[in-house]
Amino acid sequence: MILPNNAVVAVVDGKRMRLFRNAGREPHIELVDLPSPELEPAKAGSGSRHRSSSANPDDRRQAEDDFAAAVADHLNGEALADRIEQLVIIADPRTLGELRRHFHDVLEKRLIGQLAKDLSGRPPEAIKAAIVDA
Template identity: 30%
Template sequence: MLVRKDSKIIAVDGSRMAMFKNVGEAFAPVLELVEEHKNPSLRTSEIGTDKPGRSFQSKSPRRGAHELTDFQQQEEDRFVTDVAQRIEKIVAETKAGVVLVAAPRALGVIRKHLNAQTSAQLLAEIPKDFGSDEAEPLAKMLAKHEA
């Protein structure tokens, strides 16, 4: 994939966002970390302590349990929603273009919160969990990726 010089690459998962700038050539990107945000992850017991709810029907002896709310996932979705707002600002300020690399679930949440104009201005959306905070594996993945 061609990643022009000075383009921004934003890598997101549920717990962190890293923005890189391509300081290399289009065919051989060299990424430099520009900005990073981390979501402090709390233990589930610190977020919520309730037991799953129970229900029963008065006309039947059946009883049931409700599934426990996934507080960790709610916290990740909240973080990714905040990141989507940051992405809109970055896209508006950047002239060289923006590539978005995000974990598939995070990408779905981001897409819901981006306006149509911002989505159209993105050079690419890559549904991939970038794994580490290092720029080199991400640059290699971008060089191999076909848009």
Template identity: 30%
Template sequence: MHGKKIRSWIVVADSAKARIYSNTGPKLDLALVSEIDSDGARRSSQELVTDKPGRTFSSASPRRSGMEPPSDPQDVEKHKFVKHLVSILDTAALGDEFDDVYLVAAPRTLGEIRKLANGHITDKVRGELAKDLTNIPEHDLPKHLEDLDIGKPVLA
């Protein structure tokens, strides 16, 4: 019995860059769909904030001390990047651009994707790998993805 070919997307990401690949069929043959990069998430917090922190008086003494920003600017940029990536996946899921998706990301990034993803994406997640493979050359990726069984039929 011959069925429809499954269109799989494989997302390889960290907190500042992502490559999205597609695969159809039982053999792992990756085709690049999109590459997303965040210049801001790669910069240090000092590069992202040009102003020096403000100064304040301590309530217990007349001494002044520096104020810390409420959140780390680099963490904010990383969060914005992952949120943007999830938005792209959500739009693609709604547009029926893939049948299933495999998430391969640095552990912290994978956790954030899980928190931000909605049902459109989570319903299509077929496998996850908590590893940062963003610096692996494209031709070497298949051997790192073997355990995910991409393209293999799902036994119901």
């Protein structure tokens, strides 16, 4: 995938989000760290549809769903405020699925790529390689 200049890359898992902006000129990628926002997962309310049971033995899943909803809410707000024009999301498959449930139409139109990979703990070089290979 060719990542346009100034595109935002969000790398997400169920506990954290890292944001980057591409400062490189096409076709080169130079990922620059962006400050991580303070998210309020408890207010997202996504996890209310999951109950602890034998199919879902702990509250970890609820917390991860709430965090994904909070990430989507933040990204929606950035897109609606025109601070994100193009976005690539990289998240583990389960988190990516939960994120998609909360995307606003404006954000969906600005998505230029989605990668179902867990790269949250990886260095920017690994993230760049995954984008290039996509």
